[in-house]
Amino acid sequence: MPLDGRAAFQLGVLLLALPLQLLISSYYNAGDETQRTFILNRLITKAAVIKEQLFTWDTWQNWCQDLYNKVKMLKSLNQESDAGTDDPALEESYKAHSREYFGASKEPRYPRPPHVKYRVGQVIKHKKWGYRGIIVGWDPYTKAPESWIKEMHPADKPHWRKKPSYSVLVDTRDRPEPQATYVAEENIEVVTNTKVIHPAIDDYFYKYDGAQYLPRPKYKSLYPQG
Known part of the structure; x- marks a missing residue:
């Protein structure tokens, strides 16, 4: 109406x-x-x-x-x-x-599965699209609506469903509109000595030590081992 x-x-x-x-x-x-x-x-x-x-x-x-x-x-x-x-x-x-998709679950991720390669707070670069970002969450396997998986995962990458995926805050210098993405592990490359600009960083982290961002205590309780 x-x-x-x-x-x-x-x-x-x-x-x-x-x-x-x-x-x-x-x-x-x-x-x-x-x-x-x-x-x-x-x-x-x-x-x-x-x-x-x-x-x-x-x-x-x-x-x-x-x-x-x-x-x-x-x-x-x-x-x-x-x-x-x-x-x-x-x-x-x-x-x-x-449901709690895209690495947003409030259940503590402990212990951290050995096959999850990257950690919360690491700065990464997307191998295909080139943007930088910070990992703020992960799932031990892809957790997303079926329609999203069919649209976003290439047809020749069916194994991505069973691999870790990561929630990433995207640097606003690379994508001006503040956003978060959900990235398959194969598309991640870790970078160091690189700060990221995003308005939500302070919600998750209190400091950048030159290699990674350090999570705030409340957030660290969700990812005790990163």
């Missing part, structure tokens, strides 16, 4: 209200004149950005419609979860959202 103009505008105003209210509240609670001046400048800047970038009808309509579609999709997935489905395609779609 498309959003009408009134609904889109109301939704947008409500979503903008919270950050502006927080800034105004901070202004009145500031302890001295310097803090108030700083917060007031932020408030003026934020208002200018909103006026310049957001107050056009096409922008609001497209943004709000996209938000509505995402909420509708999540609601649909929840309904499928509760009711089940006899449609194999829908069933596979739901499973793809509910």
